[in-house]
Amino acid sequence: xxxxxxxxxxxxxxxxxxxxxxxxxxxxxxxxxxxxxxxxxxxxxxxxxxxxxxxxxxxxxxxxxxxxxxxxxxxxxxxxxxxxxxxxxxxxxxxxxxxxxxxxxxxxxxxxxxxxxxxxxxxxxxxxxxxxxxxxxxxxxxxxxxxxxxxxxxxxxxxxxxxxxxxxxxxxxxxxxxxxxxxxxxxxxxxxxxxxxxxxxxxxxxxxxxxxxxxxxxxxxxxxxxxxxxxxxxxxxxx
Ligand code: SF4
Ligand code: SF4
Numbered sequence: 001x002x003x004x005x006x007x008x009x010x011x012x013x014x015x016x017x018x019x020x021x022x023x024x025x026x027x028x029x030x031x032x033x034x035x036x037x038x039x040x041x042x043x044x045x046x047x048x049x050x051x052x053x054x055x056x057x058x059x060x061x062x063x064x065x066x067x068x069x070x071x072x073x074x075x076x077x078x079x080x081x082x083x084x085x086x087x088x089x090x091x092x093x094x095x096x097x098x099x100x101x102x103x104x105x106x107x108x109x110x111x112x113x114x115x116x117x118x119x120x121x122x123x124x125x126x127x128x129x130x131x132x133x134x135x136x137x138x139x140x141x142x143x144x145x146x147x148x149x150x151x152x153x154x155x156x157x158x159x160x161x162x163x164x165x166x167x168x169x170x171x172x173x174x175x176x177x178x179x180x181x182x183x184x185x186x187x188x189x190x191x192x193x194x195x196x197x198x199x200x201x202x203x204x205x206x207x208x209x210x211x212x213x214x215x216x217x218x219x220x221x222x223x224x225x226x227x228x229x230x231x232x233x234x235x236x237x238x239x
Contacts, residue, residue, distance in 0.1 A: 003170040010178045010236050013044065017182035025190045030218075031080070034073045037183045038135075041142055045176055050169040055149040061129035062152035063144050064122040067113045069196040069232070070138040072223035073187065075206045076214065078121075081136035089132065094207055096120035100200035112198070114159045120200065126156055138199065139183075143176035145169060174236065181237040191220040195229025202227065 017040065024033035045051060070078070082090050097120040104112050121132045131137050146152050151166030158164065184194045193216075205227050206213045217223040 003168075003173065005236075005239065006171065006174055007239055009171075010174055010239055013175065013178045014182040014185075014237060017179055018186050021183045021186035022189060025186055025192075030073050030187065030190070030192055031076055034077055034183070034187075037179075038077075038142075041139070041176070041179050041183075044179055045142065045145075045172055048169065048172040048175045050171045053147045053169050054145050054172065055147050056145050057149075058130065059124075059128050060149050060152070061122055061124065061131075062126045062149065062156040063141075063146075064119045064129060064131070065116045065126055065156055066144070067115075068119060068138060068199040069140050069230075070199045070202055071184065071187075071196055071232075072193050072202075072206075072213075072217045074136075074138045075197070075199075075202050075223075076217065077136050078133055078138070078203065079206060079210070081133045085132065093120045093132070094204075097200045097203045097207075101198075101204045104198060104200060116156060116159045117200070120203070126153075139176075139180045143173070143180060145172055145176075178236045181234040184232075185234060185237050193217060193221070193223045193229070194232070195222065196232040197224065197227060197229045 017037070020040070021033060021037050024036050027033075028036065082093065085093070096118070100117045100120065103115065103117065107115070121137070122129045123132045124130060131141070145168060146166035147169055148167045151164055155161070155164045155166060188194045202224070205224050209225070212225065213223055216225065222229065
């Protein structure tokens, strides 16, 4: 979908978020700074002028079968959020993430996005489910939205069909992307790993070697010793 960028809004948001996030990373540390940034992220999305056009609503979860990426700080936040879930639920999530990871690992990269694997955090089904870690869901999930849930359902039902357009809200998209770009730019400037990793593989590795993962991240190395991340494009940081 072609959209017209609101350059003034993007520049203002990027400047404000980069500065505030940079200050909070220095003062609070990366995890508390990330959690504070999530609050601003949600508030900015809700305030976007076209947010009323979204078809997203509680229970609608077709998008929870699409591929999700996460950065190391998001994985740390998710693991912290998991501690408040019942042990039986934590074990189910670990099992489902490991099963998904095992399936994905065998596939070529280009085939992975067509698998329709249920996110391990989804409680319920695509047509009636909710996120078990809603407050800690990754930035990718926060930014994914549509003005036509039927398009998301069609993508779920036809995972190989790349021509479906669920139609995004342009200002919600720009707001969310600018916010995420700015926060991650501040993290990168502070020296932290901002590579993106597929959620199931990152979670499985992080839980299996939690101390090593956290130590590597906090000492500003690439967070996973044995998992390669991707450089996510910062789409709106330099406009
Ligand atoms: S992005 Fe699509 S599937 Fe996800 S909540 Fe919104 S309308 Fe529903
Ligand atoms: S983390 Fe939550 S919102 Fe994101 S895909 Fe999984 S269940 Fe859906």
